[in-house]
Amino acid sequence: MRGLLRKEWYLIRRHCRTYLAVAALFLVTSAAVKSGGGNLFMTFYPCILAGIVPTTLLAYDEQSRWNVYSDTLACTRAQVVSAKYLTGLLLELGMILLCVAASLFRMSRGTAVSGRELLLQTGLMVLVSLLIPVISLPLMLRFGVEKGRIFFFAAVTVTCVGSLALSRTLLGDSTDQIPPHASAIAVGAVLAGLVLYGLSWLLSIRLYQNREL
Amino acid sequence: MNALEIRGLKKTFSGFQLGPLDLTLPGGCILGLIGENGAGKSTTIKLILNMLRRESGTVTILGRDNGQDLRSIKEEVGVVLDEVGLPDCLTSAQTGRVMEGIFRQWDAAAYASYLRELGVPEGKAFKEMSRGNRMKLGIAVALSHHPRLLLLDEATSGLDPVVRDRVVEMLADFTRDEDHAVLLSSHIVSDLERICDYIAFLHKGKLLLCQEKDRLLEEYGFVHGAAGELAAIDSAAVLHRSEGRYGAEAIVLRRAVPAGMAISPVTVEELFVHMVKGER
Numbered sequence: 001m002r003g004l005l006r007k008e009w010y011l012i013r014r015h016c017r018t019y020l021a022v023a024a025l026f027l028v029t030s031a032a033v034k035s036g037g038g039n040l041f042m043t044f045y046p047c048i049l050a051g052i053v054p055t056t057l058l059a060y061d062e063q064s065r066w067n068v069y070s071d072t073l074a075c076t077r078a079q080v081v082s083a084k085y086l087t088g089l090l091l092e093l094g095m096i097l098l099c100v101a102a103s104l105f106r107m108s109r110g111t112a113v114s115g116r117e118l119l120l121q122t123g124l125m126v127l128v129s130l131l132i133p134v135i136s137l138p139l140m141l142r143f144g145v146e147k148g149r150i151f152f153f154a155a156v157t158v159t160c161v162g163s164l165a166l167s168r169t170l171l172g173d174s175t176d177q178i179p180p181h182a183s184a185i186a187v188g189a190v191l192a193g194l195v196l197y198g199l200s201w202l203l204s205i206r207l208y209q210n211r212e213l
Numbered sequence: 214m215n216a217l218e219i220r221g222l223k224k225t226f227s228g229f230q231l232g233p234l235d236l237t238l239p240g241g242c243i244l245g246l247i248g249e250n251g252a253g254k255s256t257t258i259k260l261i262l263n264m265l266r267r268e269s270g271t272v273t274i275l276g277r278d279n280g281q282d283l284r285s286i287k288e289e290v291g292v293v294l295d296e297v298g299l300p301d302c303l304t305s306a307q308t309g310r311v312m313e314g315i316f317r318q319w320d321a322a323a324y325a326s327y328l329r330e331l332g333v334p335e336g337k338a339f340k341e342m343s344r345g346n347r348m349k350l351g352i353a354v355a356l357s358h359h360p361r362l363l364l365l366d367e368a369t370s371g372l373d374p375v376v377r378d379r380v381v382e383m384l385a386d387f388t389r390d391e392d393h394a395v396l397l398s399s400h401i402v403s404d405l406e407r408i409c410d411y412i413a414f415l416h417k418g419k420l421l422l423c424q425e426k427d428r429l430l431e432e433y434g435f436v437h438g439a440a441g442e443l444a445a446i447d448s449a450a451v452l453h454r455s456e457g458r459y460g461a462e463a464i465v466l467r468r469a470v471p472a473g474m475a476i477s478p479v480t481v482e483e484l485f486v487h488m489v490k491g492e493r
Contacts, residue, residue, distance in 0.1 A: 003314025
């Protein structure tokens with residue numbers, strides 16, 4: 001397992017630099033902009049990019065035929081799948097912490113971001129950004145990246161539209177319209193994201209174990 | 214103990230059926246699996262490793278069923294596929310660090326030594342390596358966790374003659390230990406003829422024969438002569454016969470050749486080609 005995670009790290013270092021650079025740009029911009037809910041997209045976007053990384057890694061695996069080769073090594077298919085999910089989770093966690101840090105920085109500059117808004121944003125960030133791997137990974141692991149890509153784009157669309165709808169529903173156009181149960185919604189969103197991620201992880205293991213390589 | 218036992222192994226794809234296949238690889242031996250492209254060699258290796266679901270049959274690796282705790286079985290199996298599927302960006306050193314975290318028995322010193330011996334370039338990313346160097350890296354990985362069984366699918370193809378010779382020597386050294394064995398699939402029959410103890414012919418998914426190489430070469434011979442002369446040989450003993458403008462030739466069981474008729478030795482490659490022609 002350690003070896004599989006190390007391999008993912010080498011791949012991220014080599015192939016995902018652009019993602020990380022774009023994420024950094026959005027983080028800096030979102031920290032610098034002086035507005036409330038208006039720059040929600042900027043705050044969310046780095047997390048969405050982090051959510052794409054596991055599927056990108058999977059595409060590189062198929063391209064190099066690592067998916068076949070790894071099946072000859074002393075690791076189980078469950079471990080191969082778990083390496084993807086763990087990498088995704090760690091990246092998301094890191095990105096969410098950075099996004100929170102960026103938002104805190106905004107708050108420290110006296111912008112219109114409130115503590116409740118930040119809490120709600122963080123909860124929604126976790127849910128929305130985890131939805132991409134939750135939907136796309138099982139499909140790509142079962143059908144391969146080529147076919148799974150169609151589902152992947154569907155997942156991105158659902159996530160983007162969903163995040164917009166959620167933000168409009170829960171936040172409205174300004175921070176004054178933050179729902180009264182923001183804390184409960186945030187915790188619920190985090191829990192829902194993690195539960196869905198766990199279910200997707202289990203489903204992926206099951207689907208990948210039945211796949212012929 | 215047999216390193217590998219395959220009994221009644223069967224797998225069907227659309228337009229292709231492998232098996233039923235029976236193969237035995239005793240410890241201390243090298244089995245050469247010969248077949249043209251698409252004969253089912255890679256499918257056989259994938260079925261051995263449970264990468265494909267078999268329809269029927271059993272596969273026993275080092276005394277254990279391949280359906281049970283395959284991970285621990287694979288600790289003792291080194292594999293080189295026809296395409297070594299390492300990530301493009303990995304160097305040989307990074308590959309070593311990845312494998313160190315995968316194989317419990319990984320031997321970094323042995324890996325470094327194999328890399329040196331085979332001349333695998335240091336610091337070059339996998340995608341920048343030639344096919345030969347990729348294969349050499351795959352062989353080094355397969356040998357560096359002290360496996361007892363090696364499964365090599367076209368592992369010598371793409372290597373230059375000097376390195377191929379060295380790899381063949383390494384495999385011969387590997388099987389000096391009676392606890393070790395090698396299954397080597399290839400269509401470069403000359404390599405297999407040199408080092409294999411057993412030869413199996415696979416054609417269109419069917420096993421044409423599996424026999425000890427020396428016995429095979431002792432049993433069969435080449436006869437040349439006029440078509441009428443060759444007609445005197447019992448047809449059941451004729452593996453394949455061809456007639457041309459200047460006479461006829463046949464590969465036959467030596468014991469069936471009438472006394473006085475000259476028999477020349479046959480190579481594994483000639484045997485395989487004629488058997489396949491006979492099947493067609």
